Amino acid sequence: MTDTKYQRAKAVISRAAGAPVVVEEIEVEFPRRGEVMIRMAACGVCHSDLSATNGTIPMPAPLVLGHEGAGVVVALGEGVTGFALGDHVLSSFVSMCGKCRYCQTGRPQLCDQAAKAAISLPDGSVRTRGLDGQPLHVFSGCGVMAEYATMHVDNVVRIDADVPLDRACLVGCGVMTGVGAAVNTAKVEAGSIAVVFGCGGVGLNAIQGCRIAGAAMIVAVDMSDAKLELAREFGATHTLNAATPDLVKAVRKLTGGGADYAFECVGKGDIVAQAYGVLAKGGKAMAVGVAAPKDSTTIRTGSLTFDEKTLTGSYFGSARPRQDFPRLLALYRDKRLKLDELVTRRYRIEEAPQAFADLAEGRNARGVIVFGE
Structure with a gap:
């Protein structure tokens, strides 16, 4: 019998590095102080989730996946004032x-607290457990590839309710990372020349x-x-x-001597x-993709001088989530930001293993798991 402190939920879990993901029923604890419980509506299947299952991002198992989610607040912990029941959130x-x-x-x-919440809530504890009572880690303090998730308010952003949640969820990672790399990190100027390496979900948004x-x-x-044909659409x-x-020589010739900005959205040092x-003289290159821990890059040092x-990194598109998420959704409402076109396929949670297989094979711009369907 389920403990009344917990909500039953189906979730997508990584049980072992290199093994396919599994869908299991788990229990999610109702929120404690400073936390909210969210009934998830949709979750993007991001390459970072795949990286957490194959060892590119070393993570302990068992791990509840998902960090690009959208849903509705259904329970409030003690002391929570910035959210209300029924709020739409990312x-x-x-x-x-x-x-x-x-x-x-x-x-x-770059928040110092974020590193402490890589597999748990910021205080180091989790609100998820298996039906055997054993705790389950949560990816990036979220674990939102589940029907319900309890998170600290520091990981939650309230949004307006007029954007469909299966589109809004994409802003929580892929869109923010790609668009932010261009707008926040690089600060791309009008009339400039840019080159984007990799046309997956993040690259399309760059x-x-x-x-x-x-x-x-x-x-x-x-x-x-x-993917190159899709890139033209974006x-x-x-x-x-x-x-x-x-390739480098071909790009420099095409751009008339080099680019002002270049974005690496694959996660490979070469x-x-x-x-x-x-890059042309004075150009700026952004490493956006998540590389394996031992990956490295070699450049000519003299060219820096x-x-x-x-050459710089761009993490999460240099995001200020509470400011940038609503701004990106405003661009979507104004038909300046493409979200609908990003969703190649929607999956039921039971189809999560197929969603990850499709991601690994590069079949989707973005796959989205939609809950309750």
Whole structure:
């Protein structure tokens, strides 16, 4: 019999690195002080979730997956004042304490507390357990690939209720990471030249971020011609297959001497080097993709000095979630940000293993698990 302190829910779980995900019934504890329980409506199937299952992002098992979710608040913990029952919310996989030096200086994506909430809530505990009573870790303090999730309010952002939740959820990671890399990290200027390596969910959003910022030339690079065709829909003005001989030279020729901005959205050190290599003097390259822990990048050190090039990272699109999530949704309402077109396929939670297989094979721009269908 279920403990009255817990809500039964189906969830997508990683039980072992390299093994397929499984769908299990779990129990989610009702919120404690400073927490909310959310009835999840939709969750994007993000490459970071896949990376947590295959060892690219080392994570302990068992792990409740999901960090790109949207839903409705159904229970409030003691002391919660910023949310009400019925609020529509998005998960933020970065916890925002509001007190550390990064939060205080407007860089909450680097919050010190976030590292403590990689597999749990910020206090190190979890609100999830198996039917055997054993605790379950939660990915990035969220664990929102489940019918219900209890999270600390530092990981939750309230949004207006007029955006369908199966579209809004994408803002919680892929859209924010890609658009933010262009708008927040790179600060792409109107009339500039940009190159985006990798046209998956994040890369497509980097492309539309460059478009929204007014870039005059946006070159998309990918191994898949189908993804390159999709890239044009999101704003790419030119495309190149990544198998093109001497790719860096080809991009520099196409761009008339090099790009002002380049975005690596794959998570490979050699592609980061390519992104840096296509830059014109004074250009800026962003490493956006999540690389394996031992991956590395080699560049010519002198080019940093004599060409004044910049190589930097972009984590979560340098997001300020409580400001940026609503702004991105406003762009969607204004038909300037594409969300509908990102959703290649919707899955029931029972179809999660297929969703992850499709992601690994690169079949989707974004797959979305929709709960209650």
